[in-house]
Amino acid sequence: MKRYTFIRIASQAMCEGDIGIFVGDEISREAYAYDRPSNLYIKDESYYSISMALGIAIGTERRVFIFCEDSYLIRNLSEMAHLAVSAKKNIFIIVHQKGFYLSKKKLPTIFNSLSNPHGVLFNMGFKVHDYSKSFSTKRNPINELKGNWKFAVGPLVVLMRLSNGTKSLVPVPLTTEQSIIRLKDFILSSTVEAYERKSIPEYASNLDISGE
Amino acid sequence: MKAKDFWYFLCEKYNYRFFVGTPCDGLIPLYDNMGSADMHYMPAANENIGLGIARGSWITGFKSAVLLSSEMLTSLVIGDVGIPTLMVAAIEGKVNTTLKSIHLSDDVNKLTSFMNKLECGKEPAIIFIGKGDLI
Numbered sequence: 587m588k589r590y591t592f593i594r595i596a597s598q599a600m601c602e603g604d605i606g607i608f609v610g611d612e613i614s615r616e617a618y619a620y621d622r623p624s625n626l627y628i629k630d631e632s633y634y635s636i637s638m639a640l641g642i643a644i645g646t647e648r649r650v651f652i653f654c655e656d657s658y659l660i661r662n663l664s665e666m667a668h669l670a671v672s673a674k675k676n677i678f679i680i681v682h683q684k685g686f687y688l689s690k691k692k693l694p695t696i697f698n699s700l701s702n703p704h705g706v707l708f709n710m711g712f713k714v715h716d717y718s719k720s721f722s723t724k725r726n727p728i729n730e731l732k733g734n735w736k737f738a739v740g741p742l743v744v745l746m747r748l749s750n751g752t753k754s755l756v757p758v759p760l761t762t763e764q765s766i767i768r769l770k771d772f773i774l775s776s777t778v779e780a781y782e783r784k785s786i787p788e789y790a791s792n793l794d795i796s797g798e
Numbered sequence: 799m800k801a802k803d804f805w806y807f808l809c810e811k812y813n814y815r816f817f818v819g820t821p822c823d824g825l826i827p828l829y830d831n832m833g834s835a836d837m838h839y840m841p842a843a844n845e846n847i848g849l850g851i852a853r854g855s856w857i858t859g860f861k862s863a864v865l866l867s868s869e870m871l872t873s874l875v876i877g878d879v880g881i882p883t884l885m886v887a888a889i890e891g892k893v894n895t896t897l898k899s900i901h902l903s904d905d906v907n908k909l910t911s912f913m914n915k916l917e918c919g920k921e922p923a924i925i926f927i928g929k930g931d932l933i
Contacts, residue, residue, distance in 0.1 A: 626857075632875050634850035637842075641854015641862070644816070664843045665850070763880035763920075770857045 587721060589682055589748045590616040590755075593653065595721070596680060597622065599731035600651060603776070605642060605769065609635045609654040613682075615755040617653065623772045624648075627758045627765045631658055636665040636679070643674045646773055649740075652679045656697035657687055669741055670711035677740040683718070683747045707743045718747035799902060801827040801932045807906070808863065809836040812913055814884065816840070816855050818848040819865030824888020827932040828865065845870045849922075853881045868893045868926065876922060883922040884913075889929070899924040902931045 593613065597620040600606060606625045608617040614627035628635045636652060643650045659666060659681050669677060685698035700706060704714045715734065721727040760768070805828070808814040817832075817839045819825075832839055842848035845866045852862040863884040869891045876897070885897075900912045902925055909925075916923045 630877060633877050633879065634846045634875065637847040637850025638854040638857070641851040642857055643854075644851070645855045645858025645860045665847055668843055668847055668851075761878075763878065766857060766879055766881065770859070773857065774859050 587746075587748055588750075589613075590619075590753050592682070592746060592748060593617050594620055595727050595731055596651070596653070598728045599735060601649070604649045604651060605646075605773075607635060607639050607642075607650065607652045609652065609658055611757075613653055613655070614758045616753065618758045619755055624769060625765075626769045627760060628762055629758065630762065631661075633762070634662070634665060636662055636669060639677065640665075640669050640672055640674065642773075643677045643740075644672075647676060648773070649676045649678060649735075652677075654679070654681060655687075656681055656683050656685065657695040660695060660697050666707070666712075667710055670707075672741065673711065674741060675739040678735070678738070678742045678744065679712075680744045680746060683745050703745065712741050712743045713739070715742060715744045716746075717744055799932060801831040804828065804902070804932060805831055805833070805836065807909065808884075812861065812917075814861045814863050816852070816860055816862035817865055818842045818851045818862065819886075820845055820848065820867070820870070822865065822867040822888045822890070824867065824890055824927060824929065825865055825886070828886070828927075845873065846875055849874060849876075849883060849885075852883050853879065856881050856883065868895075871895045871897075871924070880920040881922070882916050882919050884916060885922060885924045886927065887924050888927050893926065895924065897922055897924055899926055901925075902927045 593616045597606065597617060604624065606617065606622065607628065608614045608625065609628050610631050611629045614629050617625060618627065639650050639652045683697060686692045686694045697703060704716065707714050721730065815837050817837055820842055840851065842851065848864045848866065852864050855862045863886055865886050867890045868887040871887060872894055898921065900908065
């Protein structure tokens, strides 16, 4: 399965209130073709997007899905460790396991050289799903993915080995700043978050890494 | 200024409730006076992760701040994301930053106008704390 196909399926499998964070220019372009108001596009990979997702997951009870490449995950393993020990049940990371940089002349990453990436992530504290062999015989992959995610709890990492191929899609017209403002408006426009929210210490009380 | 008064200023007056940071000697009076009833503190693996978490919680409508040492300001990836994050930095070594900043002093009016500007703006800003500023 190609990446843009998987992103289309995943976008349609997410619930209306779920937040999708897309890290990287190409992933953002592919996701923007199926734009949702709760999507956040971070085109610059240097912005520590996984920690931003953790901040969002702490502040809201919505499910937060992060879509990134294996190169980003490898580069930011300390962020991943943070996410794992936070034990937030509403965080899902979908990693496109390629083994090379898609946009940088297909130079290799070291992800595929890890002897057991599932084990690394599991021992950090994640639940790990691998969908590399899914969707081949099923008629409706969207329903299959919805079923997988319906009762899944985080922190969950989904590894998905994808085949080569990109589409030349239009750039995302939103800047990161506009995208952030749009997501903030979406979150705060819903009645639950805006008027009936608990205080942050209550929200964050289930974090294991509290300094208190 | 007393550390307790500073916490009261941030937590009660400006409703900052969530703090992320890395340990730093200059902020020990602040750590000593934290109270779980008013705030939540989360240790970060590094300053950029702390900044990311603070930005994320701002998106959901919570005010949060990053506690760090001034030496680490140079390694921060600020970028242009339009989020007014508050940073509380202990002065250690040379301070080299282009961000808006203020030195903590007993003049609450200065601090108040600084905080008001921060909340109206789109850029991070720093409150510097020198040795002996907090007791």
